[in-house]
Amino acid sequence: MRAKFRYFVFYLLFTICCLSFVPLANAHKVNIYAYAEDGLVQSESYFVDGTKCKHSVLEVFDGRDGTKLLEGKTDEEGKFSFKIPKATSLKLVLHASMGHQAEFTLAEDEVRKAMSIKSRKSEVKSQRPNPPLPPFTFASANPPECGKGGRGGITQELRTSNTEIDATIERVLDKKLQPIMRILIKQQESSGKPGFTEIIGGIGYIIGLLGIVAYFKAKRIKTN
Amino acid sequence: MHISEGVLSAPVLVTGALLTLGGTALGLKKMDYEKIPEVAVLSSAFFVASLIRVPIGPSSVHLVLNGLVGVLLGWMAFPSILVALALQALLFQFGGFTSLGVNTFNMAAPAVIAYYLFNFLIRKTNHFISMLAGFGAGLTGVGLGALLVAIALVSTGESFLNVSKILVVAHLPVMVIEGIIISFSVVFLKKVKPEILEEVGKR
Numbered sequence: 015m016r017a018k019f020r021y022f023v024f025y026l027l028f029t030i031c032c033l034s035f036v037p038l039a040n041a042h043k044v045n046i047y048a049y050a051e052d053g054l055v056q057s058e059s060y061f062v063d064g065t066k067c068k069h070s071v072l073e074v075f076d077g078r079d080g081t082k083l084l085e086g087k088t089d090e091e092g093k094f095s096f097k098i099p100k101a102t103s104l105k106l107v108l109h110a111s112m113g114h115q116a117e118f119t120l121a122e123d124e125v126r127k128a129m130s131i132k133s134r135k136s137e138v139k140s141q142r143p144n145p146p147l148p149p150f151t152f153a154s155a156n157p158p159e160c161g162k163g164g165r166g167g168i169t170q171e172l173r174t175s176n177t178e179i180d181a182t183i184e185r186v187l188d189k190k191l192q193p194i195m196r197i198l199i200k201q202q203e204s205s206g207k208p209g210f211t212e213i214i215g216g217i218g219y220i221i222g223l224l225g226i227v228a229y230f231k232a233k234r235i236k237t238n
Numbered sequence: 239m240h241i242s243e244g245v246l247s248a249p250v251l252v253t254g255a256l257l258t259l260g261g262t263a264l265g266l267k268k269m270d271y272e273k274i275p276e277v278a279v280l281s282s283a284f285f286v287a288s289l290i291r292v293p294i295g296p297s298s299v300h301l302v303l304n305g306l307v308g309v310l311l312g313w314m315a316f317p318s319i320l321v322a323l324a325l326q327a328l329l330f331q332f333g334g335f336t337s338l339g340v341n342t343f344n345m346a347a348p349a350v351i352a353y354y355l356f357n358f359l360i361r362k363t364n365h366f367i368s369m370l371a372g373f374g375a376g377l378t379g380v381g382l383g384a385l386l387v388a389i390a391l392v393s394t395g396e397s398f399l400n401v402s403k404i405l406v407v408a409h410l411p412v413m414v415i416e417g418i419i420i421s422f423s424v425v426f427l428k429k430v431k432p433e434i435l436e437e438v439g440k441r
Contacts, residue, residue: 044242109245114240114242115242115243115244115245116242117244208289208329208330212329212330213285213286213289213329215329216282216285216286216322216325216326216328216329217282217285217286219321219325220278220281220282220285220321220322220325221278221282223278223281223321224274224275224277224278227269227274227278228271228274228275231269231270231271231274232271235271
């Protein structure tokens with residue numbers, strides 16, 4: 015009886031020892047995240063513990079018919095960016111080494127939006143090689159100028175400035191949103207990590223299974 | 239060493255599932271009443287071990303502990319590891335449910351081999367031989383596991399030599415660490431609870 019007790023205590027300790035490592039614990043599940051911007055698709059790949067997937071092969075498929083569009087390798091930072099090959103939803107499949115794989119699908123409207131932004135921006139650039147800073151303040155600060163140009167001039171001015179405002183807003187928003195994007199990616203990274211709840215839950219499942227198996231075996235012993 | 243969902247082709251998945259099914263059936267048949275708690279505890283240990291990262295070497299890998307499970311459980315390593323891997327797939331998204339069969343076989347088959355190679359040596363009275371045998375069990379479990387993973391991955395078109403080289407090199411530190419863990423575990427078990435190491439089914 016005493017020996018039995020000791021044996022259980024030992025195993026209890028063994029499990030606790032294993033559990034005590036858990037704070038440092040990290041393991042292998044790969045994640046990939048991508049977003050489209052300025053006609054480019056930016057992707058980042060990382061393992062659950064935050065290590066980047068360096069030099070991993072990344073394939074890009076047409077999300078609709080599944081044809082392969084291109085293939086590349088991630089850099090030292092686990093990043094890979096490429097020009098949008100086609101206005102369709104894109105499926106990115108990451109092949110990390112040792113049988114790890116993950117995929118991410120970029121929605122079609124996001125891809126389209128990223129492409130149209132690009133075309134609009136280049137339009138603006140071609141219209142005005144060096145756009146002056148906020149044209150709106152310029153117009154409102156010097157009302158007589160507008161009078162000189164007449165009505166048509168004002169609307170013309172407003173229209174071009176509108177596209178310019180759009181472009182500026184896009185640019186500023188991109189800049190402002192980038193840290194937020196990064197925070198979101200970070201959060202996604204950490205949410206993929208197995209937490210304490212999952213570990214305890216898993217051990218709970220195993221104990222439950224032990225109970226079930228023991229129950230049936232005990233029945234058989236009784237009937238025998 | 240969890241192979242993710244969607245990496246392997248159907249024939250490999252089915253073969254792995256069938257082999258695991260056979261091993262699990264055999265393991266369940268051999269499992270007698272007193273062994274059940276042991277199987278469950280080793281299952282828990284295996285379940286948690288994958289969270290312990292070994293940051294040494296070219297890429298970070300985790301502990302496996304299949305050598306320990308094998309040396310203590312023999313064929314019962316199959317049900318034990320199957321349960322642990324199923325829960326890892328469910329709760330941690332390691333591996334996947336379609337690749338569960340292959341993954342279980344890759345980890346449990348080396349465990350069974352380690353049992354046949356080293357269990358009788360561990361039961362020798364000499365502690366030094368037991369330690370060496372435990373170390374060998376750690377090496378065998380992880381090393382053969384890496385080789386089996388490489389074989390499974392060959393079907394995806396990767397060249398065997400390449401993959402197995404990457405896998406084995408990446409797991410060298412794990413092999414050594416597990417060897418040490420297991421060699422100390424078996425000596426400890428021999429002192430505290432020698433019956434545990436008895437040949438399975440001969441009690």
